[in-house]
Ligand code: SF4
Ligand code: SF4
């Protein structure tokens with residue numbers, strides 16, 4: 200362990216801890232745009248600069264490890280001026296259309312602009328103008344809102360192991376692109392959307408359905424497979440308009456394409472709301488009592504005629520543990536057979 204003093208507060212952290220991590224452990228806020236606690240440091244946005252006693256120039260706290268006895272200051276007039284200028288530079292090459300942006304109210308860039316009181320653009324000049332078309336089915340890519348933080352590139356490589364996107368070109372023309380600048384064609388896990396700090400990456404399915412302030416959050420568990428990832432459903436007017444996952448969950452906020460984008464069935468008008476009974480080749484709606492009586496009578500008849508082992512039950516990995524427990528109990532105790540299995544994964 201090493202001793203670090205940040206803004207006069209002393210702490211002990213394991214060797215290799217960055218200054219930013221040590222500051223966070225002390226609940227000292229440092230603004231960041233290109234840092235994610237689960238991704239490798241990049242040092243691109245220069246917002247996390249801090250002053251270290253004995254150093255002539257500020258250092259990026261996200262990428263510099265703390266050293267024993269280090270004394271750090273996180274906020275001085277110089278640091279705040281640099282941070283403000285960096286945000287102004289980003290905004291000078293940004294559409295600034297927060298009024299209609301999906302991310303408004305939940306955008307780190309907008310939040311920083313607010314806290315630094317930035318209204319005017321001191322850096323008039325050319326702005327990047329990009330075609331917004333991307334034929335992929337899930338992810339809206341508005342590269343004019345991209346601040347080149349590289350979080351999407353790193354999450355795609357380090358978490359998803361896909362490397363579907365990367366930086367291309369240099370300087371003013373630098374841009375995040377899929378291979379050969381074709382339409383995005385990848386796993387569609389949406390991890391890049393989850394980490395993007397601006398409105399550059401959003402879900403096509405949730406465009407104009409409600410921003411963060413408009414939705415109610417309900418935590419639940421994904422029903423697609425046995426992994427049981429934790430989901431947060433964002434609900435507006437009784438409709439699921441978006442799905443995400445919190446960082447502090449068992450799946451650490453990461454989801455697959457099904458969990459993140461496969462929710463339209465929840466609101467589908469074709470979804471069954473009552474049991475159906477098939478008569479003379481066609482289905483008719485029935486009450487639960489009627490349907491359960493029918494199934495119970497048929498199971499009893501089969502058991503009476505052929506024995507309990509003529510019946511088998513197949514449960515699902517999409518059910519909860521409790522439901523699967525009840526189902527096997529029903530098959531063994533009520534029906535009287537051990538013919539019980541499940542689909543491990545659909
Ligand atoms: S990305 Fe953020 S700052 Fe940019 S337009 Fe959207 S809300 Fe505003
Ligand atoms: S959706 Fe997933 S696989 Fe596709 S670019 Fe984003 S992180 Fe990579």
Ligand code: SF4
Nearest residue numbers: 345346348349351395
């Ligand atoms: S698309 Fe988003 S996450 Fe990717 S570099 Fe641009 S701002 Fe960062």
Ligand code: FES
Nearest residue numbers: 242244245247261
């Ligand atoms: S967070 Fe450190 S440079 Fe961006």
